[in-house]
Amino acid sequence: MEFAVELVKRYSDMSLYIGREASKLWKRLCAETTTEINLLVENWKFILGGLIFQYIHGIAARGVHYLHQPGPTLQDAGFAVLPELGQDRGYISETVFTFIFLSFVSWTFHPFIFKSKKIYTVLIWCRVFAFLVACQFLRIITFYSTQLPGPNYHCREGSKLARLPRPDNILEVLLIVPRGVLYGCGDLIFSSHMIFSLVFVRTYTKYGSQRFIKQCAWLAVIVQSFLIVASRKHYTVDVVVAW
Numbered sequence: 001m002e003f004a005v006e007l008v009k010r011y012s013d014m015s016l017y018i019g020r021e022a023s024k025l026w027k028r029l030c031a032e033t034t035t036e037i038n039l040l041v042e043n044w045k046f047i048l049g050g051l052i053f054q055y056i057h058g059i060a061a062r063g064v065h066y067l068h069q070p071g072p073t074l075q076d077a078g079f080a081v082l083p084e085l086g087q088d089r090g091y092i093s094e095t096v097f098t099f100i101f102l103s104f105v106s107w108t109f110h111p112f113i114f115k116s117k118k119i120y121t122v123l124i125w126c127r128v129f130a131f132l133v134a135c136q137f138l139r140i141i142t143f144y145s146t147q148l149p150g151p152n153y154h155c156r157e158g159s160k161l162a163r164l165p166r167p168d169n170i171l172e173v174l175l176i177v178p179r180g181v182l183y184g185c186g187d188l189i190f191s192s193h194m195i196f197s198l199v200f201v202r203t204y205t206k207y208g209s210q211r212f213i214k215q216c217a218w219l220a221v222i223v224q225s226f227l228i229v230a231s232r233k234h235y236t237v238d239v240v241v242a243w
Contacts, residue, residue, distance in 0.1 A: 032112045039122040047122070050129025057136040058176045061187040062164075064143055066173075068186035070162035071149035078229035078236030079151070085230045087153045093227035097193050100220055104200035107208070119207050128203055135195045142189040142241075151232045155185035191234045194242030197221050 040047070073079070085092065108124050154161040161183045167173050201217045208214055225239050 029112055036112075036120065036122050039120055043122055043126050046126045046129060050125070050133055053129075053133045053136065055176070057140065057192075059174060060140045060144070061184050061192075062173060062176060064147065064186040065184050066164050066167070067147055068150060068155065068163060069147065070155055070157040070159070070185070073151045073156070073232075074148060074235060076151070076229075076235050076237075078239075079232070082226060082230040084232060085227070090153075090231045090233070093193075093224060093231045093233065096220060096224045096227060097197060100197050100200060100217070100224070103217075104204060107204060118209060124203065124207065128199060131199045131203075132195065135199065136192070139187075139190055139192065139195065143187045146189065147186050148188050148235065150185040150188065151235060152185070153232065154183050161185070188234060188238050190241035191228060191238045193228060193233075194221075194225065194239055197224055198242065 108119070108121050111119060111121060150156070150162070153159065156162060162185060198221060201214075201221050204217055205214050225243070228234050228239055229236050
């Protein structure tokens with residue numbers, strides 16, 4: 001009987017604790033949402049401009065695909081040193097990139113839940129978009145200035161995806177589909193994946209608080225650099241220039 005009473009008491013205490021913590025979390029979520037909305041009202045133009053430029057960058061990358069001329073893969077120091085992963089294992093570098101991308105996005109929204117707060121989500125994304133736009137603007141200039149034969153498997157001579165047929169109308173150019181993003185050719189110098197990863201990791205290095213995570217993040221970017229070259233998605237120069 002005493003055991004049952006003690007069990008009920010502990011259950012009651014636990015329920016009160018959970019209810020109290022849930023109430024604190026809800027209040028923190030509401031307060032943070034209010035603050036972020038106010039910041040978004042002040043800075044929405046920067047966020048919108050950054051998002052629009054992502055589309056512009058996508059259009060530019062699709063446009064250079066129409067100019068792509070497949071040919072023999074250029075001599076590359078990275079290709080000579082790193083063993084080729086092969087077409088079936090090309091997903092490995094994409095997996096590392098996706099992990100970095102999702103981890104960073106999740107971190108930027110952590111102030112909504114956790115007490116430890118050093119950042120504002122809206123302001124962080126304003127800074128991130130500013131750097132991304134600057135890098136992507138330079139990237140557009142470089143890959144239109146010099147078009148190299150793509151080293152990726154779908155960009156090589158004989159692949160149906162190496163060349164895009166002349167568009168019938170402007171909508172074909174302006175409409176970006178996932179297949180076009182994944183199987184683009186010609187937008188080489190410099191690596192877009194490295195732009196995103198480096199901007200994300202440098203941002204966390206400056207504003208993050210966990211030293212171990214910072215070290216792991218830099219290690220992940222270094223590994224991604226080698227994987228991109230080993231997957232033959234970019235030449236070594238594309239990765240080096242991005243750094």
